[in-house]
Amino acid sequence: MDEVIMKCGHIGYGRTAEGKPYCLVCDCEEVADEKDVIDLTGRKAKCSSCGHITNSSWSLPFFSPREEFNQSGEYDSYYCGCGGWD
Ligand SMILES: [Zn+2]
Numbered sequence: 001m002d003e004v005i006m007k008c009g010h011i012g013y014g015r016t017a018e019g020k021p022y023c024l025v026c027d028c029e030e031v032a033d034e035k036d037v038i039d040l041t042g043r044k045a046k047c048s049s050c051g052h053i054t055n056s057s058w059s060l061p062f063f064s065p066r067e068e069f070n071q072s073g074e075y076d077s078y079y080c081g082c083g084g085w086d
């Protein structure tokens with residue numbers, strides 16, 4: 001199944017009863033327009049908890065692009081799971 005990027009910036013892993021993509025993180029059903037999808041090529045994401053840095057990807061847990069700070073030295077954020085998932 002293709003990954004569907006939602007307006008919130010998460011991947012719509014869930015499916016509603018009607019089969020529409022659904023964001024499990026923030027409970028929304030709004031799919032992003034293609035023009036809203038940010039190109040993550042060359043971008044890095046930083047774990048908001050431990051600061052671990054990895055390549056940005058829509059499939060990172062809790063990935064959140066830093067669109068407003070799109071300058072060198074700024075990172076997208078995600079959560080690597082370092083503190084557990086509860
Ligand atoms: Zn979301």
Ligand SMILES: [Zn+2]
Pocket residue numbers: 047048049050051052079080081082083
């Ligand atoms: Zn971490």
